[in-house]
Amino acid sequence: DNARKSLEKIYRVYDLLRYYKKRNIGDEDEEVKEFIKDLEKGFEDAMDDDFNTPMAMKVIFEFIDKINNKLKEKPLGPETSRAAQEALRKVCNVLTLLQDVKEPDINxxxxxxxxxxxxxxxxxxxxxxxxxxxxxxxxxxxxxxxxxxxxxxxxxxxxxxxxxxxxxxxxxxxxxxxx
Structure with a gap:
């Protein structure tokens, strides 16, 4: 059940970033660029530490928490959302998460x-x-x-x-x- 909830949390942020990426309702955010750098550096350090998956997951969820907090403050601009979504997808793909993510269909x-x-x-x-x-x-x-x-x-x-x-x-x- 915890694994499912964790996966839902990853997809929720991924899909919210998709939402903002498609709409021009928010501002670009320099701080999110720092979040992305922290994600990429932390993830790389975890992989260099003998493929330390628990540390890698910790880094991913820290990024997700930062993005969630940012989205509570204000909407993100399309370019910021695209960059954050792409960074999340890239690191998650290494752990076989967010593989071949398709947008869910709406009838x-x-x-x-x-x-x-x-x-x-x-x-x-x-x-x-x-x-x-x-x-x-x-x-x-x-x-x-x-x-x-x-x-x-x-x-x-x-x-x-x-x-x-x-x-x-x-x-x-x-x-x-x-x-």
Whole structure:
């Protein structure tokens, strides 16, 4: 169970970085570049120490914690997110983690049904855009203190495997992977 939770933590950050990489909503962050250098140096030191896997995992989770804390403060810019995601993928690949990571699929018909359920008569260009539209509707419901609708949208998305996290800068989402 601990191994599964650890793997979920790695994928969660990887997928959140993917989210920010695709959107231009945050600022580039120099401190994250330092986090990346620390990750790469710490990981290399662990590998040079007779392939010290426990030390390597410790370095990876320190990086993940730093990124999580940074994301709690503010969204990251696309280039910073891309660099952090790539660094995480690179070191995890050495340990056969994040191998051939494919973006999880979202069923466009299910998203279309939810758009209709909430009276959103828009034609989403993609399932991802549909999720973004639903989250905008959820944000509006929250502003109107319509907690029932806001919670219902979140719960309906969760049933489809889409996790919604509220941050200081708004809701972000990712697809919860199944292990």
């Amino acid at each position: 466009p018909d299910e998203i279309k049904s939810l758009l209709e359920k909430y009276g959103l008569e828009v034609e989403a260009k993609s399932a991802e855009e549909g999720v973004d539209i639903l989250l905008k509707r959820r944000e509006d419901a929250r502003k109107e203190k319509d907690w029932g609708t806001a919670d219902s949208i979140r719960d309906d998305l969760k049933k489809l495997g889409i996790e919604v996290e509220d941050t200081k800068s708004g809701a972000v989402w990712y697809i919860k992977r199944r292990f």
